[in-house]
Amino acid sequence: MQLSETAYAKINLALHVRRRREDGYHELETLFAFVDAGDRINARSAPQDELRVVGEFSGQLTDPLNNIVAKALSLLPRPDGLSVLLEKNLPVAAGLGGGSADAGAIFRLVRDAFGLPDDWHSRAAKLGADVPACVESEACIGRGTGTELEPVENDLAGTAVLLVNPRLPLSTGPVFANWEGVDRGPLTTGPASKIAREGRNDLVEPAIALCPPVAEVLGELRGGPADLVRMSGSGATCFALYSSHDVMLNAAETLALRRPDWWQLRGRLR
Template sequence: MIVERARAKLNLALHVRARRPDGYHELETLFAFVEHGDEIRVARADAPSFTIDGRFCKALRAEDDNLITRAAAAFAADIGGGPWAIGLGKWLPVASGIGGGSADAAATLRALAELEGVAPDDPRLFAIAERLGSDVPACLLGRTALGRGRGEVLELVAGAPGMPALLVNPGVAVSTAEVFRRWDGVDRGPLGAGPLLDVARAGRNDLAAPAIAIAPVIGEVLAALEGSGAALVRMSGSGATCFALYDDDAAAEAADRRVRKAGPGWWRALTRLTG
C-alpha cells in the first residue's frame, strides 16, 4: 500500500486580474502548503474501490463521482495500470478554500505514480492535473510557487519551511463559483517582487470581500486572528478558511487559545508551512 499526504493549500496572496472568455479568471497567486492534510491510500486490487473515513467523511460519502475517482480514471486511461483500491482519510473541511479536493486528486496521482513506477515529474501527470482543476497542478507540485493563468502556470519560489501556521474554518461551505461571480471586476494590480512574506504582506486576496458578503462569519474569523501577533493574516482561496502565520511556536499556540475562545465551534489546525 502507498500512503500519500494531501497537504492543505494556502493562498498567501490571490490577485484576480481579469475575467476570461473561457469562463475562468486570470490570476496571480502565491501557493504555499502546510503539514496538515488529508491522507490517500492506494493498493492494487482485483476490482476498483473507493472508501472514505476521517472527521469530514460524511460530507463526501454520498458522492459516487469526485476528484479522486476522476484522477484514478484519468491515470488509467492516459498512463495505464489498475485496478486499485483507494482510501481517503478526510481531515480537511469540504469546500473550504484550502484545496482539499484538489490536494486529494493530486495525492492520488502521486500515489498511483509511485505504485506504477511512474516518475513524479512525468508531464502526463501534470496534463491530467490541469484537466482536473485549476488548483490541482499546484497541489501536484506541492511546493511554494507563484501561480499564473488559472493558477496552473507555476514558478517555484523560495518558501518558509517550518513557519508556524494556524488554520481556522468557521464551519460554513462557500461556493467558489458564487464568490468569483461576485468579484467586482476591478484589477487592483499584480503581485510584487521580493522575499515571500514581503510579497504576501503587500498583496491581498481579491475574493475576501465577496466571500465575506456571502458568509459574514469569515470576517469574524479574520478579526479573531488580527492582533494575535501574526506575521500574516488572510483568507485562503475563495474561503471560508482563514490562516495566520507566526514567527514562533509560542505566538501560534497563544493565538490558537485565543481563537478557541472566540469561536468554540470553529475548526482549527495548528501546523507548519512546508517547503
C-alpha cells in the same frame, strides 16, 4: 503493496484577480503554499479501483463515485487497480483546495508506484485549477487560471501557521461571480515572504458578502499575535502566520476557548 500520502492543505498567501476571461474563467496571480497536514490517503493493490471515505468531513462528500479522487484514478493508467481509503480531515468548499489536494496526493501515489505519464500536468489541470500545484505541494506562483506554475524562493518554509474555518461551506463560483472586476495590480516580485506581505486576496470582500462570519474569523486572528492574517482562496478558511510554533499554539488555544465551534488546523508551512 501498501501506499500512503498526506493531502497537504493548500493556502493562497496572496490571490490577485486580474480580469474576467472570455471563457468565463478569471485570470489570476497567486502565491500557493502548503501546510504540513491535511487529509490522509492510504491505498493498496486491488483488482480494480475503489474508494472509501472516512473522517470528520466524510459526510460532506455525498457522491464518492463522483469524487475527484475517483476522477484522478480514472485519468492515470496503471497495470493494477488501487483500493483507496480517504480520511477527510479538511472541510469541503473551504478555500483549502481539499479535493485538489486529495487528487494531488493520488498523483504522487501513482508516481511513486508506477510512474506518471508525460502529460500528467494537463491531466491534472483537467481536474481543477489547483490540482497541478497540489501534485508537488510546494510553494510556487500560479498564473492563468492557476495552472501555469513558476518557482518561488520559499523563505517561509517551517513558518508556524493556523487555519481557522467557521464551519460554513462557501462555493467558489458565487464568490468569483461577486468579484467587482477591479484589477488592483500584479503580485510583487521577490521571495515568498515579500510577495505574501505585499499581496492581498481580491476575493475577501465578495466572500464576506456571502459569508459574514469570514469577517469575524479575520478579526479574531488579527486581534492576536499573528504576523500575517488573510483569507485563503475563495474562503471561508482564513490563516495566520506566526513568529514561532509556541506563539501559534498559544494563540490557537486562546481562540479555541473563545470560539470552540470553529474548526482549526495547526501546522507549519512546507
